[in-house]
Every structure is written in C-alpha cells, then in structure tokens.
Amino acid sequence: MERILILLLALIAQTDALGCMSPVCGANPANKVQNCDPNGEEICGKFNGRRSNNIRFAGLDLHCPVKEPIFAPISGILTYEMPFGGDPSKVCADQAARIDGTGQWQGYYAIITTVILSKYGGEVSAGERIGSAGNIECALEHTQQSNTNYVQLQVFREGKPVDPTNHFTDCMCTGQICETNNKNLLIGGFKGDSRFNGVKGVEIVCTLAEEDAETTDDIVTRAPVIYSPIEGELIGRKRLNFDQANRRYEGCENEGLFIVGTGKWTDFTVNLYNVRYRDDLGFGRKHIAQGQPIGYRLTCPKASNSIFVEVRFQGTVVNVTNQFLAKDCKLPDFGILY
Incomplete structure (x- = not known):
C-alpha cells in the first residue's frame, strides 16, 4: 500500500495540464487583465x-x-x-x-x-x-x-x-486522463460505443504502463492510473449490466466510474468506462480535484487498450472533444439555456 501511495503522489506531479496554463504572476493567481481605461469602459489589456x-x-x-x-x-x-x-x-x-x-x-x-x-x-x-x-x-x-x-x-x-x-481564465479543458497518454490521443472522434450500451463520447488511448521490476532487470506492466477530468463528487463504481436471473452484477469488464461536477464543472456529469475504482479511496461519496488519481484502467482479458468517457451537461450528452484535446478551452455553446 505504501508503494502505491508513493506512486500516486509522484503521478499527481507528472500529469499534464493539457491546455490550461499556470498563472504567470505570483500576486495575480486569477490572471486579472490590466484595465487601463480610467472610465472602465474597455479592458484594454485583453487580447487585441x-x-x-x-x-x-x-x-x-x-x-x-x-x-x-x-x-x-x-x-x-x-x-x-x-x-x-x-x-x-x-x-x-x-x-x-x-x-x-x-x-x-x-x-x-x-x-x-x-x-x-x-x-x-x-x-x-x-x-x-x-x-x-x-x-x-x-x-x-x-x-x-x-x-x-x-x-x-x-x-x-x-x-x-x-x-x-x-x-x-475559466479554463474548461479536462487535462490528462490516462497515465500513459499525456495528449489524450483519441480513437476516432465523438461516437457511440455498443460495448457500453451505445453511450456517446470519446475513446481515449490508454495502454498498459511499464516500469522496472523490483528484483530483476525485467520490465513489468501494470494498469495505468486514471485521473479525474473534472472537479466533482466521485459517486463511486458504475455498473452497466445486471444479471436479472441471479440478481447480481458480474463480469470483469462490468466496471466504470461516475462523477458529478462541482465548482466550474457544476451541471456536468462524467461517466468513465473500462475503469475501476481506487480501493484506497474508501467507500462513500468523495470530493475530488481535477487531475486527482481516481482509478485504474481495467486489465481484464477482454479489456481494450482504451477507456471511454461520456460527458453530460444538465443531463444531455455533449461533445467536448475540443476540451479533451485542448484545441479550445472555452466553455462550448451547447444551445442550452444556462
């Protein structure tokens, strides 16, 4: 357990912000733009x-x-x-x-x-x-x-x-999600996936992580860490399929995570599939920071080298591909009344 915690702490520092820049001035963490108009009519320090x-x-x-x-x-x-x-x-x-x-x-x-x-x-x-x-x-x-x-x-x-x-300012890019994919490379674009009951979202490349063995010169593989794409409340394990006859969930691949957004991500929810919950987080609803390690990719025999992420805004599935890829960190206009 101690080795796992040390690894997680190291990985927090290594994750890429993927589109969100660090504040430049120590006295201005909010990146306030200079207002040189004495009448306050135009913030002339803005871009252009x-x-x-x-x-x-x-x-x-x-x-x-x-x-x-x-x-x-x-x-x-x-x-x-x-x-x-x-x-x-x-x-x-x-x-x-x-x-x-x-x-x-x-x-x-x-x-x-x-x-x-x-x-x-x-x-x-x-x-x-x-x-x-x-x-x-x-x-x-x-x-x-x-x-x-x-x-x-x-x-x-x-x-x-x-x-x-x-x-x-109000950077809405999601940041790095899989430990082994610091650019959030996708398989295809915004799409549905029959493996997860046809949900719509993006499939993110997530190959196994490699590291040196403790006692030999061999390279061993392990499940890559999954980071939260948003700030929110981690509800915990999400299951897709329920065996009505035996009244139970079963199957190694039948795992996912569910997050309800908070802060600037209020009104958003995120479902991550092919991902299992971090046992050391314990049970119950947990507040999580964006970029915090929340789970691991599945390593089941049929598990793919990817994870699937569905994002909803006010209950409606939305396409935030640009925010995953850091092409545009502005909140999209979903055509929904805020």
Whole structure:
C-alpha cells in the first residue's frame, strides 16, 4: 500500500495540464487583465485590445507589481530575449523570457515582458519560478505611465499569435486522463460505443504502463492510473449490466466510474468506462480535484487498450472533444439555456 501511495503522489506531479496554463504572476493567481481605461469602459489589456498608445496588441497585459515572482505558464525551453531590440531609450524594459513549448505544448512558444530573469536558459516546468516582474513602462514619459504595473504575455502557435485567455481564465479543458497518454490521443472522434450500451463520447488511448521490476532487470506492466477530468463528487463504481436471473452484477469488464461536477464543472456529469475504482479511496461519496488519481484502467482479458468517457451537461450528452484535446478551452455553446 505504501508503494502505491508513493506512486500516486509522484503521478499527481507528472500529469499534464493539457491546455490550461499556470498563472504567470505570483500576486495575480486569477490572471486579472490590466484595465487601463480610467472610465472602465474597455479592458484594454485583453487580447487585441486597444492600448493607451492606441495600438492593438496580440497578447495580454496581466496585472503584476514590480518585483513579484514570475512563473512559467507552460513547460519548455527558456531563453532570454530583448523585445525592444536593444533600443537605448527602452533598455530598462528590454528584458523578456521566451519559452518554447515541449510535450503537450510542442509547436507553441510564449513571451513574457518585462521579466528580470533568475535563470537564462534550459528546461523549465509549468509553474516554475523564472524571475521577477520588471517595470514595463519605465521607458515612457512619467505622464504616460499607469498607476499599476503589469507584464505582457504573448502566445504563438506555429509562429502565429493565439489568444491565451481561455487557457488561463475559466479554463474548461479536462487535462490528462490516462497515465500513459499525456495528449489524450483519441480513437476516432465523438461516437457511440455498443460495448457500453451505445453511450456517446470519446475513446481515449490508454495502454498498459511499464516500469522496472523490483528484483530483476525485467520490465513489468501494470494498469495505468486514471485521473479525474473534472472537479466533482466521485459517486463511486458504475455498473452497466445486471444479471436479472441471479440478481447480481458480474463480469470483469462490468466496471466504470461516475462523477458529478462541482465548482466550474457544476451541471456536468462524467461517466468513465473500462475503469475501476481506487480501493484506497474508501467507500462513500468523495470530493475530488481535477487531475486527482481516481482509478485504474481495467486489465481484464477482454479489456481494450482504451477507456471511454461520456460527458453530460444538465443531463444531455455533449461533445467536448475540443476540451479533451485542448484545441479550445472555452466553455462550448451547447444551445442550452444556462
């Protein structure tokens, strides 16, 4: 049991956020965007908002006092940049961090300005401290400077700027679900599955996990850990088939989990199939955090190398494929009155 708990604790730290970025500024965990309009009519620090110099900026201005800790929003390779190209009139603000994404963030890069770096290169993990906030407006005339400091965040995908707002604020991406699949690779798209009474959802690749044997040089396999895609209440075991004649549930493959959403996932429910409950969680209704280990993939003789996930919103099956794949972390419009 102790070895299992150690493994689970390690796996919590290794799971990929899959679309949701870590807060950038230590004093701004909610990623509040700078409001530079004194009348409050327009939040000009938003993506493509019109800044005080009347220029639209394809990035976010995130409130952040000078000297506050700055953290990497994504995992990747850190390098030092001079966003103003060494302009002598802007040298005090001409410091930035560039992070070229790795893993789930391959093909992305992020630039944060102005940052006084504490490290100038190498690998960084999402949430790792990389420096402190500089004064981004120090090169402006005093009358042009705002009352509150901020850092600018730009995110690019394949060289083109993308709006990172929903990767930070109200991020509705589900995160990694199977231990051995950090990108939530799917088998097909949104579909029904006759193995689970025709429920509709997505089939996620979930192969057996491999690790070194304790006493030999062999590689052994084990059931991969399953993480909760949402915050909620874990109701416990879900069974599909009931033997009316013998009045009992039976069959190794007859296992699943049921979660009722809470917090930002209120009104959602999730059914996971080909998954068994973590015995060490105990009995009864349990509150679980998004990303928390909640079970294991089945290893029955007929069990597939995948799990199946059905999501409902207000009782209606919904397609959240983009939220599984982190293509769009904004809450979809389901055509349902909220």
